[in-house]
Amino acid sequence: MTRPVKSKNKEDILDLAIPLFAQSGYTGVSMRDIASAVGIKAASLYHHFPDKQTLYLQAMARAFEDKAQGFATALTVTGTPEKRLAGFVQIFTTLMCKDPEFRALLQRELLDGDEVRLKKIASEVFREPFVAMEALADELAPGCDAHMVAISIASLILYHLETAPIRRYLPGGKARHNKPEVISRHVTGLLLHGLKGCGK
Amino acid sequence: MTRPVKSKNKEDILDLAIPLFAQSGYTGVSMRDIASAVGIKAASLYHHFPDKQTLYLQAMARAFEDKAQGFATALTVTGTPEKRLAGFVQIFTTLMCKDPEFRALLQRELLDGDEVRLKKIASEVFREPFVAMEALADELAPGCDAHMVAISIASLILYHLETAPIRRYLPGGKARHNKPEVISRHVTGLLLHGLKGCGK
DNA sequence: GTCTATAGCCGGATAGAC
DNA sequence: GTCTATCCGGCTATAGAC
Structure with a gap:
């Protein structure tokens, strides 16, 4: 039966x-x-x-619900501002590496999303972790534009992943450049010490 | 008549x-x-x-032809490696600000482009300026992974523009954050000195 | 080089049986 | 809650007149 x-x-x-x-x-x-x-x-x-x-x-x-919570988790690391930044970058990078669907949907919304949808995603998914990032930015770089700093941090992580399909064909592109450990290490060094620190 | x-x-x-x-x-x-x-x-x-x-x-x-040449122009600045980086960032940012169509097409190709198309764009549009960027990266940060550095530089500039539609709704987002002078200044400072340098 | 007309398919959406 | 059948409009593409 x-x-x-x-x-x-x-x-x-x-x-x-x-x-x-x-x-x-x-x-x-x-x-x-x-x-x-x-x-x-x-x-x-x-x-x-x-x-x-x-x-x-x-x-x-x-697809976007519960993401805010995942991002918040990435900001629960304690310690010096430097440690907290390193921890956030590492956790956020790992999260994003594991979720190519979320990344693709976000990219598509950035291209095609109307005002209402983008406003909703901004307030319900990104607002809370973004504010925490701005606070951290203000500790690490007082007097800087915290909004720009927060965007820069996200940029470095997400664009490495976003460009993966074309980086294969650009000089020096290796498979390891898509690994979360490699990306987060590079990004953390760059943020803390500039280009001089990205090999740290 | x-x-x-x-x-x-x-x-x-x-x-x-x-x-x-x-x-x-x-x-x-x-x-x-x-x-x-x-x-x-x-x-x-x-x-x-x-x-x-x-x-x-x-x-x-x-849409992509002649772009390679524009990018090459951005790399003709002379002087110290720091000056050349600052010059490149400024010119590249201004170019990209003025060409939202190119940015959208690139984003869409990154999402939907097949292997053949991406390979072609990589070799015909980005390869030459990318190699020059890697050389500059190697001067500024010897021993670093030049591929990752070059991508990071592009990330910082392009993601600020790519996220413009949603940044409007994120805390601290201002109209001036889309201006090429503001972006290139922020990016140059960040690259040369880390977070401490982004208010420079 | 552009037109009208149309083939043929695929799209979103509905009606009504089970 | 899912089905079959169907409507109708939009889509790519072609044929052939001008």
Whole structure:
């Protein structure tokens, strides 16, 4: 006797849609694609979501939820400001290395996201850890523009990962340049001591 | 007597297609959209290009050509390694600020570009200036990983611009953070002296 | 070189049976 | 909650007139 296949709930559908949107973007994914990944027909999706927009927005909400908490964890390191920076960079880099889907969705939102969506991501995902980063920046470099410093720290980590597909073809590109230990070590040295410190 | 509207050549079409692809990506732009921007019917595009793929690839080739030369110019500054770095950062930042289309296309290629396209962009657009950057990196920070240093420099500049849409909604974000002078000053200080130097 | 017309497919979305 | 069937519009691409 065959057991009936368990019905899918909204969360299951969103979890299957997220990697598709990360891979191909909103316009690159059809309702049929999502249905096919879930193992149902496209029409059945409309029992769970009124339209594609809504499905997408809920998938984004789910993909970004709990990220704020992960980032907050990266800022719980204690000790001197230097130690806390090193700890944050290491944990944040490892987190981002493990989550290429999150990175792709963020990149796509930066390109295509409307005001409402970006505002929501800013306040619900990044605001809290960003404020903590600014506070740390102010300790490490008093008088500097804390906003720019916080962005610079994120830049160094995220752009190394974002450029991975093309760095393969640029001189000196090695596989180890994508490892979180290598990136976080480089970034920490650079932040603390400038170019002179990046071999530390 | 009305003068006949001048027929469009391939280059005119590509120049009109480039901003569309930058704005909405490959799947987000239809042949009708392009035709409409050009002022002709979609069918007429097929007189110039065999298919959409080819049109897109030629538009990319055109959007990226001559960029290598612009980057090379940024590296012609003479003087101490520090002066040359400062000069490069300033010129490169100004160039990138003025060309949001190029930045968007690059971001989209990093997300969606296949191996062949990325390899081509790497060798034809970035290779030469990248090598020069690595040489400069080696002077400024001998013994460091020049590849990582070159990427870090680009990161700092490009990510400040890439994140502009969301930085508006993050604490401390000001309009001046998008100005090339402000960015290049911050980046140069950070590179030369670490966080302590970014207020220089 | 551009047009009209159209083929043929794929997209989002709905109706109604089970 | 999922299905089949279907609508309709948009998509790429082609044929052939001008």
